[in-house]
Amino acid sequence: MPQLVFDREKCAKCKTVPCLTKCQYLSLDAAAAKKEWQKIINGEDSFVLEACTTCYACEEYCPHGNHPFYMIVDRQEEKGILPSPRPIITMWVNQCEPVGKFTVGLMQDKALSYCFLAHFNALAHGKLFESIEYSVVFGQEFFCNAVYLHYARLSVARARLPGVMENIRKQGIKELICLHDECYATYASLAPAYGMEVPFKPVHYYEYLVERLKSLKNEVKPLGLRVAYQRNCSTRLIPQIDPVLDELFKLIGVERIDRKYDRKNALCCAEIFRMAKGPDLADDVQKRNLDDMQAVNPDYVVFNCPACWDSLAGRVAERGLKPIHIIDLCKLAIGEEQSLKLSKMEAEV
Amino acid sequence: MIDIYNELTTIIDKDYVSNSKEELYMYGRDPGLMPAHEPEYVVMPTTVEEVQAIIRLANREKIAVVPKGGGLSLTGLVIPQKGGILLDMKRMGKIIEVNEKGGYAIVEGGTTHGALKSCLLKNYPHLRHSIPDSPPIATVVANAVIHGQGRLTQQRGFNSDMVSGLEVVLPTGEVCKIGSCAVSQYWFSKGPPMPDLSSLFFGWFGTTGVITKLGIKLYPCKKYRDPVLFLTDRAELVPDIMRKLGRTEMIEDLVVNAQPIPLRYKDNYYILFYITGDTEEELEFKRKMCWNVLWDYFERREGGFVSLIPEMKAPMLSMPSKDTTRFADVSKGGGFEYSGPIAPIEKYPVYVKKLIDLAEKYSLFYSSAARMIDGGHSMMFSFSYTFNRADPQTMKRAKDALDEAAEFAVENGGVMWKPNIDEQKMTMKKMDPNTLELMMRIKKLLDPNGIMNPGNWEVSR
Numbered sequence: 001m002p003q004l005v006f007d008r009e010k011c012a013k014c015k016t017v018p019c020l021t022k023c024q025y026l027s028l029d030a031a032a033a034k035k036e037w038q039k040i041i042n043g044e045d046s047f048v049l050e051a052c053t054t055c056y057a058c059e060e061y062c063p064h065g066n067h068p069f070y071m072i073v074d075r076q077e078e079k080g081i082l083p084s085p086r087p088i089i090t091m092w093v094n095q096c097e098p099v100g101k102f103t104v105g106l107m108q109d110k111a112l113s114y115c116f117l118a119h120f121n122a123l124a125h126g127k128l129f130e131s132i133e134y135s136v137v138f139g140q141e142f143f144c145n146a147v148y149l150h151y152a153r154l155s156v157a158r159a160r161l162p163g164v165m166e167n168i169r170k171q172g173i174k175e176l177i178c179l180h181d182e183c184y185a186t187y188a189s190l191a192p193a194y195g196m197e198v199p200f201k202p203v204h205y206y207e208y209l210v211e212r213l214k215s216l217k218n219e220v221k222p223l224g225l226r227v228a229y230q231r232n233c234s235t236r237l238i239p240q241i242d243p244v245l246d247e248l249f250k251l252i253g254v255e256r257i258d259r260k261y262d263r264k265n266a267l268c269c270a271e272i273f274r275m276a277k278g279p280d281l282a283d284d285v286q287k288r289n290l291d292d293m294q295a296v297n298p299d300y301v302v303f304n305c306p307a308c309w310d311s312l313a314g315r316v317a318e319r320g321l322k323p324i325h326i327i328d329l330c331k332l333a334i335g336e337e338q339s340l341k342l343s344k345m346e347a348e349v
Numbered sequence: 350m351i352d353i354y355n356e357l358t359t360i361i362d363k364d365y366v367s368n369s370k371e372e373l374y375m376y377g378r379d380p381g382l383m384p385a386h387e388p389e390y391v392v393m394p395t396t397v398e399e400v401q402a403i404i405r406l407a408n409r410e411k412i413a414v415v416p417k418g419g420g421l422s423l424t425g426l427v428i429p430q431k432g433g434i435l436l437d438m439k440r441m442g443k444i445i446e447v448n449e450k451g452g453y454a455i456v457e458g459g460t461t462h463g464a465l466k467s468c469l470l471k472n473y474p475h476l477r478h479s480i481p482d483s484p485p486i487a488t489v490v491a492n493a494v495i496h497g498q499g500r501l502t503q504q505r506g507f508n509s510d511m512v513s514g515l516e517v518v519l520p521t522g523e524v525c526k527i528g529s530c531a532v533s534q535y536w537f538s539k540g541p542p543m544p545d546l547s548s549l550f551f552g553w554f555g556t557t558g559v560i561t562k563l564g565i566k567l568y569p570c571k572k573y574r575d576p577v578l579f580l581t582d583r584a585e586l587v588p589d590i591m592r593k594l595g596r597t598e599m600i601e602d603l604v605v606n607a608q609p610i611p612l613r614y615k616d617n618y619y620i621l622f623y624i625t626g627d628t629e630e631e632l633e634f635k636r637k638m639c640w641n642v643l644w645d646y647f648e649r650r651e652g653g654f655v656s657l658i659p660e661m662k663a664p665m666l667s668m669p670s671k672d673t674t675r676f677a678d679v680s681k682g683g684g685f686e687y688s689g690p691i692a693p694i695e696k697y698p699v700y701v702k703k704l705i706d707l708a709e710k711y712s713l714f715y716s717s718a719a720r721m722i723d724g725g726h727s728m729m730f731s732f733s734y735t736f737n738r739a740d741p742q743t744m745k746r747a748k749d750a751l752d753e754a755a756e757f758a759v760e761n762g763g764v765m766w767k768p769n770i771d772e773q774k775m776t777m778k779k780m781d782p783n784t785l786e787l788m789m790r791i792k793k794l795l796d797p798n799g800i801m802n803p804g805n806w807e808v809s810r
Contacts, residue, residue, distance in 0.1 A: 085646075085653030087580035087617045095613035118660075271656045278647065279640060310658035343659045 002158050002194035004074055010064040011041060019058035019068035024267070026051060037068070040075055049076050053277060054083055054150045055268050056236035059189070067193045069149070069236075076152035084276040089151040096147070098140045098163065104171060105136035111173045114138040115180035119306040122339045123327045124179060127219070128212050132177070141167045144178075144186035146234060150272050158194055161186070169199040177203045179327075181304050185237035206244040209330050213251045219334045222253020227329070228298040228321075229256050230289075230312060231266035232305035245304075248326070252333035257296045261289050271311035286312065290319055300324045313342055353412065357392055357434070360402040365393040365440065376417070376435045381686040382736075382748045383425025383769050388415065388435035395440045397516065397524060397561040400458075404559065405522035407434055407800050414520075415802045416555040418459060418491025421483050423686045424769035426495065426554045430804025436559065438488065444468050445562065448536070449476065452568070453513045455536055458490045458561045462499075465489060466668070469567070477501075477570040479508050482669040482718075490560045495767040496552050496691075498720050498729055500602045500623075500668055501568060503595070506723040509551040512539045514564035517550060520557065520796035528564070536564030549791060554767075555802040557795045571625035573632045574601070576665035579620040579643060581652040584698040587618050587719075590652065591694050593642040594622055595725035599635040601625050607701050608716035610679065618701075621665060679714045682737030686747065688755045688772070689731045690763030694721065700730045703757050708734065711746040729766055732758070770804055777808060 020026060020033035026048065028036065039046040052072055059069040076083060096116060105111075110132055114120040116139060125133050142164060145157035165187075168176055178184035187202035213220055227249070235242065242263070249256050261267040267289040274282035293301050293316065301316045301323050303309045313323035328338040357366045367373075368390050377387030389412075394400045407414045413433025420427050429435055438459030445455040447468070456465060462478075463485025469476050479499030481492050492499075493509045505511055514528035514536035525531075527546050528539040539547040549557055581590065587605055594600050601623040608614045624639065626632035646652030657665070664671060677685035692700065697719060708715035713734040720729045732754035736747040755765055755772050759779060765772045777785055789808045792799075799807075 082650040085580070085650045087582045087651070088653040088655065090582055090616050091580060091613050091655070094615045095611070097612055099612070274656050275653055278644075279637075310660075311656070314659070343663075 001155065002162075002196050004067060004070050005193055005195050006071060007064070007066055008041060010066045011037060011068075014064065018061040018063065020048065022061040022264075023058060024265070025053045025055065040071060043075065043078065045079070046075075048072070049079060049081050052076070052083065053273055053281070054233075056149065056233040057264075057266075058236075060236040060239045060264065070154070070190070070193055073149050073152055073154050077154060081152055083150065083152050084272075088275050089153060092147060092151055093153060093156055096140050096143050096145065098143075098160065098167075100141075101139065102141050102167070103137070103139040105134040107137075107171045107173065108132065108135040109172065109174045111135040111137055111168075111171065111176055113142060113144075113168075113176050113178050113180065113183050115178075115183050116140060116143040117180055117306045119309065119325075119340055120179045123325055125339070126331055126336050127216065127334055128209065128327065128330060128336075137168065137171060137173070137176075144180070144183040146182045146186045146190055146237075149190075150233075150276070157186075157190070158196075161191060161196060165191070165196070165199055173200050175201045175203050177205055177208045179205045180306065181205075181232060181238075181241075182234035184241070185234040189237040204238070204241050204244065205327070206241055206248050209327070210244060210248050210251060213248070213330060213333070216334055217251075220252060221333060221335070223329070223333050224253050225299040225329075226255045226257050226296075227300045227302045228259055228293040228296055229262050229302050230269065230293075230304065230308050231262060232303075232308045233268045233272075235266075235304065245326075248330070252330055254302075254329065257298055259292050259296045261292045267292075269305070269308035269311040271307070286315060290315055293321060294319050300329065302326050302329055309340070317342055351410065353406075353410065353434075354390060356406055357390055357403065360406070361392055361394055361399050365395075367391045376437070377428065379420050379423060379425055379428055380684075381423035381425055381769075382684075382744060382751065383428055386428050386430055387432065388429040389432045391435045391437055393437045393440045397518065400436070400441075400518045400559055400561055401522050401524060403434060403436060404518050404520065404800075408521055408798055411798050411800060413803050414559075414800050416458075416559045418488030418494075419461065419483070419486045421487050422491075422495055422767050424767050424772070426767060426769070426805065427802070430770065430802075433800070433803075438490070438559075441561065446536075447473055447476075447567070449473060451535060451537055452476070453536055453564050453566050454478070455514070455562055455564050456489050458488070458559065458563070460489050461485060462487050462489055462492065462669075465565070469570075473567070475570050476567040478565055478567055479505060479511055480668045481508065482673055484674070485669060489565055490563050493563060493565075494551060494554060494560065498722060503603050503622075503721045503724065504601060505566075505568070509547075510723075511566040512547060512551075512563060513537055513566050514539055514562075515547055515550060515560055516562035517558040517560050520798070520801045524561070525558075530564065539564070549795065553792075554805045556792060556806050557801060559801075571627050571631075573626045573629065574666065575624050575632060575636070576657060576662055577622050577624060577636065577639060578655040578657055578665075579622075579652055580617045580655060581620070581646065582617050583651055584618060584701050586646065586651060587620070587697045587701075588694045590620055590643065590646065591697070591721050591728070592725045594620075594639060595721060597635075597638045597642055598724070599624060599638045603721040605697070605719040605721075606717065607704065607719075608676070610714070673718075676716050676733065677735060680735040680737050680743065682739050684736035684738045684744065684747070685733065686736075686751060687731040687733035688751045688758065689729050689766040690755070690758035691722070691727050691729055691766050692758065692761070692763035694719075694725055694728045696761055696763065697728065697730065699761055700732070700758065700763075703754060704732050707732070707750040707754055711750040713743070713747055713750055730758070730763070770807075773806055777806075
């Protein structure tokens with residue numbers, strides 16, 4: 001089983017312990033943080049392991065790239081700590097198990113990964129995806145498994161990932177354009193952190209969109225919009241991608257409003273908190289985030305992750321704001337329409 | 350010897366009388382596992398007078414009569430065990446009255462739940478009735494006759510408990526009103542304050558008469574309705590969870606699912622319940638109450654709530670649920686049947702263990718949906734197995750598993766719901782002898798010639 005590549009020395013030399021002192025859900029000064037972190041490294045009990053909300057942010061806060069969050073998750077699993085109730089974890093472990101049913105399109109060297117999210121079936125069409133829209137992989141066989149970071153089940157991800165990557169390789173894919181941020185995070189951060197070789201080049205869809213929009217520059221009409229960006233958990237694993245988003249916004253003439261809960265101080269969608277810690281924390285985080293979005297009066301609230309969309313888009317709309325996925329925002333810039341919309345669910349009685 | 354076919358055509362337009370082979374074939378079986386047996390005639394009356402005339406003819410000639418609604422019981426209850434006349438009630442499908450202020454509807458003997466639902470949605474969206482999770486062609490009457498359960502059963506009891514009056518053609522041909530409608534123009538009660546004679550027709554599977562009209566109670570249709578899903582992986586916790594939720598008096602329906610596929614269901618018990626409200630505040634209050642009573646399980650990490658996205662909620666909110674139909678084709682070939690004892694909810698763990706043991710023993714796909722009844726006084730627990738209709742061996746295995754399940758369920762305190770004729774015999778064998786004697790006397794009194802759906806609840810001394 002692949003093991004975490006972790007450098008104790010880096011932590012030993014760290015004076016500020018930002019992985020814990022910057023945590024939005026803990027209140028620790030540097031001395032206390034140092035003590036707790038040392039316990040975690042040593043495999044001792046620490047209240048941090050129980051208190052962790054699995055927001056992933058410590059991965060970004062660590063200036064040494066030493067993967068504090070992966071360490072926490074490994075320790076949680078070793079100690080049998082359940083960040084969410086056991087049946088919820090079981091459900092997640094079971095429902096994403098590869099069952100040998102491949103869902104693939106007309107494969108090319110470059111392919112889109114839908115991960116295990118049907119939303120992309122609506123999103124990944126039109127001019128932005130011309131020539132590649134049918135080169136698609138989808139389903140458990142191609143599921144990135146990063147979700148198990150929330151459930152202290154990295155062993156599942158570590159066990160399944162080699163098979164998933166092999167499934168992708170077997171499709172002849174050289175470049176995998178990850179439409180789900182979490183997939184890119186898996187191949188660009190999680191897999192390398194555990195010394196796993198990735199047999200293809202992962203491409204974040206922000207990078208793809210930047211290149212694609214550059215090639216369509218004559219058709220791009222700057223939108224002149226101000227947007228609030230909803231940063232999702234897995235972006236914390238790949239902070240190097242955040243500047244790419246800024247470039248993308250610039251290309252389509254969109255201003256990313258500097259709001260309280262964006263950038264390093266971002267709040268995640270918090271729906272995982274509901275299942276893990278109960279409704280009070282989730283409601284509080286979501287309320288603060290939505291209040292902040294509302295306060296900056298954006299033209300749109302922009303989503304990256306479909307799971308955030310599912311959790312927050314409806315609540316955003318209830319506040320009188322307009323939710324949109326980043327792909328759709330790019331579509332607007334080339335004269336196409338928004339394709340992922342809130343489902344109109346009328347309660348049948 | 351008289352020609353029954355011609356006699357029937359003097360009662361009903363000949364287009365609605367048949368003795369053709371293809372139709373007798375279709376009417377001789379149901380989607381379950383009980384052996385087929387064909388009727389000799391099929392008739393489709395439209396009036397109570399036509400029903401009366403048919404019954405009088407059958408009584409005079411001592412011919413069996415089997416009244417049929419949607420034919421969806423799966424346990425062969427309308428398979429004409431002794432041939433005779435099959436009385437297909439589908440053409441008596443009118444909704445005669447919706448008494449908005451009184452909160453009831455009067456429907457004909459063949460009115461479907463789908464038709465009543467549509468009528469209410471269109472004209473009285475603030476009212477609803479208890480919709481069973483059978484296909485929408487299930488009839489209101491037949492569902493009440495088998496003591497069906499529906500989406501309001503957790504709050505209001507069996508669907509038969511929600512009946513507010515009957516019109517019945519007795520096996521000797523008389524038309525009889527049952528309940529308040531016997532003395533008043535209003536159909537507000539099936540019995541009280543008078544002797545409740547409606548019990549002479551519910552649970553009897555058409556062996557005591559033909560219901561031609563039925564009053565069904567309607568209830569408020571709240572503006573908001575939300576499914577809530579709680580999981581646990583410990584069967585022994587399920588009864589307490591059900592009880593605690595029931596005692597909040599905050600929930601509408603509650604069903605516990607156990608099945609190995611789709612994979613997200615595997616190794617867990619899915620406790621799905623619904624909260625309703627006229628305001629978001631009411632909804633949130635109820636949600637909080639439900640969280641509170643289950644908080645201990647959550648803290649102990651033995652149970653947890655699933656965050657449901659709209660796409661997950663949509664099938665949960667659909668009425669009837671389409672999941673049953675989907676499960677029915679898991680084995681391909683479209684075969685599905687279940688044994689459904691009504692039992693104390695404390696029996697959930699032993700029943701679910703037996704469900705799985707039998708699936709393993711007979712190599713079958715299983716599922717179970719246990720619906721809480723009347724706040725937790727009992728539950729309907731389904732032992733469900735799928736089979737391929739083109740594979741007689743699988744069908745036999747499914748039948749054997751169901752027979753064993755029924756025996757186990759009864760041994761463990763349950764009473765079979767809509768029992769097939771074998772299960773009826775098993776039930777009567779276990780029944781208090783004086784109760785059985787009373788049933789026999791009632792049957793003899795109402796149906797002296799034994800023409801009504803013979804083979805069912807048939808007592809042999």
